[in-house]
Amino acid sequence: MNLIANTPKLRNAIVFDIILPHEIRGEVVSRMEETESLLKTYGGITHYKIIQRRFHASRNSYIGLSKLEELLELGDEIKADLLIINDTLLLRQIYAIEEIIEKKKKKIEVWDRVDLILMIFSKHAKTAEAKLQLELARIEHFGPRIYGMGTELSQQGAGIGTRGTGETNTEIMKRHLSKQKKIIKDRLKKLEGLRNNNLKRRKKNGFKCISIVGYTNAGKSHLFTTLSKRNVLIKDELFATLDTTTTRLYLSKTQQTVLxxxxxxxxxxxxxxxxxxxxxxxxxxIESDLLIQVIDTSDEEFISKIKFVEEIIHDINAQSIPMLYLFNKVDLLGEEKIAEVKKWVDTYSGIMISAKENINLDLVKKRIEQILFPDLIHSMRLKEEKSLMS
Ligand SMILES: Nc1nc2c(ncn2[C@@H]2O[C@H](COP(=O)(O)OP(=O)(O)OP(=O)(O)O)[C@@H](O)[C@H]2O)c(=O)[nH]1
Ligand SMILES: [Mg+2]
Incomplete structure (x- = not known):
């Protein structure tokens, strides 16, 4: 396994997914499409898709043995060097597949969906913090596979009462990995401390903070750039942004600066x-005063993606922060679709925007002011009314 390398070479991959009895084919197809976008982002992979109906994934090897054999034969035929399983596998399931591949003397590598995401992250991580976070995730996910050691360690650990060099190696590796994890966590803590201090300083300076959140590729960086006129990477790729970038935003009506x-x-x-x-x-x-959720309305599944984002907001304990919903990329929609999106805009009290074509961004700023500075807006309105009456 070559999990350390991050320059992709051209690869031929088979992408395998299963449909369970409770799943609708459309869901699986869109899951596949997303993986195709991930592959495109990673670059240099041509692929063949295989979907199988199953009652459940095999607990031991995820794929049934005869299907795996079939895939390996196909792999030979099309000269595939990568088998991607479109799910999150247990380590032992990956080991079991690797073991069969080894027994059959095939050269194909196996990745699950997390492997693929981590590979993309390692291409995109730029700052020290992102690199450390990624390294930690890799150790946690890959375990001994990070050093190209998988099957042999799993075999060494197997069996009650196994003793000897094998067991020792496993222990050495486990100890080494947990030591590495601790070093990374300590370094991250220090960086986190710096970040915390920065946040506290900003809060002390009285700045309100806004975070732009949303599904990958929704247009967050584009909105950030258009609103703040600060350049960040905008790309038609998943996970183009891994680091948080913060800047000042001036709101002209209330003459307030926010972050x-x-x-x-x-x-x-x-x-x-x-x-x-x-x-x-x-x-x-988590520390923000307002979350702005950017939604890609040109995506057929944009409503279910709002739900995914909300689940993660819940996971990181940020669910009580006010949320402003921005329905982006309306420049790509026809009249019929706009009418459909409008219904959702009303449901979420959101705003239709185009970060690219600068549509309704003044309205966004106004709405931000209403949410963050309601007292100021209220007193300004009273003043206006008074001057109109006099
Ligand atoms: N047509 C159109 N394209 C847009 C709009 N906003 C963003 N895009 C495009 O959508 C793609 C993704 O934009 P980004 O701003 O990088 O998206 P992101 O949400 O920051 O993506 P990640 O950082 O990868 O999570 C780019 O190709 C943008 O040019 C829009 O309003 N209209
Ligand atoms: Mg981005």
Missing amino acids: ISDTIGFIRNLPPTLINAFKSTLLET
Whole structure:
């Protein structure tokens, strides 16, 4: 396994998914499409999709043995060097598949969905904090596989009363990994401390804080750039942003300056290891006075994505912060679709915007002022009314 490398070479991959009895085919197809976007983001992977109906995933090896054999044969035929399983697997399921591949003397590598996301993260992580968070997530997810050791360690650990060099190696590896984890966690704590101090200082300076949140690729960075005129990376890729960037935003009506942050995008079934690892980055979100959720209305599934985002907001304990819903990319919609989106805009008391075409962004600023400075707005309104009457 070559999990350390982060420069992708051109690969041929088979992507495998299963449909369970309670699942609708459409759901699985869109899950597949998302994985295709992830593959596109990672770059350099051509792929073949296989979906199988099953009552449940195999507890031992996720894929049934005969299906796995079939996939390996297909792999030979199309010269695939990667098998991606579109779910989060247990370590032992991955080990079991690797073991069969080894027995059959095949060269194909196995990744699950988390492996793929982590590979993308390792391409995108830029700052010291993001790199450390990623390293932690990798150790937690890959375990010994990080050093290309999987099958052999799982075999060594197997069996009650196994003793000898094998067991010792497993123990050495476990000890080494937990030592590494502790070093990374200590470093992250220090960086987190710095971040906390910055936050406290800002709060002391009386700045209100806003975080832009939302599903990956919704247009958060675009909105951040258009509102604040500060350049950040905008790309038609999943997880283009991994770090939180904060800048000042001047609100002209109330003449107030607030702080606004662009944050990492969310994705459905975000593995807990990743949420935990990126919690300190999301601290900015937890400490905000207002969350702005950007929604990509050109995405057929935008409503269910609002729900995924909300689940994660709940997970990081930020559910009591007021949320402003911005229905983005309306420049891409036809009349019929706009009418449909409008219903949801009303339900969520949101605003239809286009970060790209600068549609309704003045309205967004006004709404932010109403939410963050209601007293100021109220007294300004009273003054206006008075001057009109006199
Ligand atoms: N047509 C259109 N495209 C948009 C709009 N807003 C963003 N985009 C495009 O959508 C893609 C994603 O935009 P980003 O701003 O990078 O999205 P993000 O939410 O920050 O994505 P991650 O950081 O990857 O989570 C880019 O190709 C943008 O140009 C919009 O209002 N209209
Ligand atoms: Mg972004």
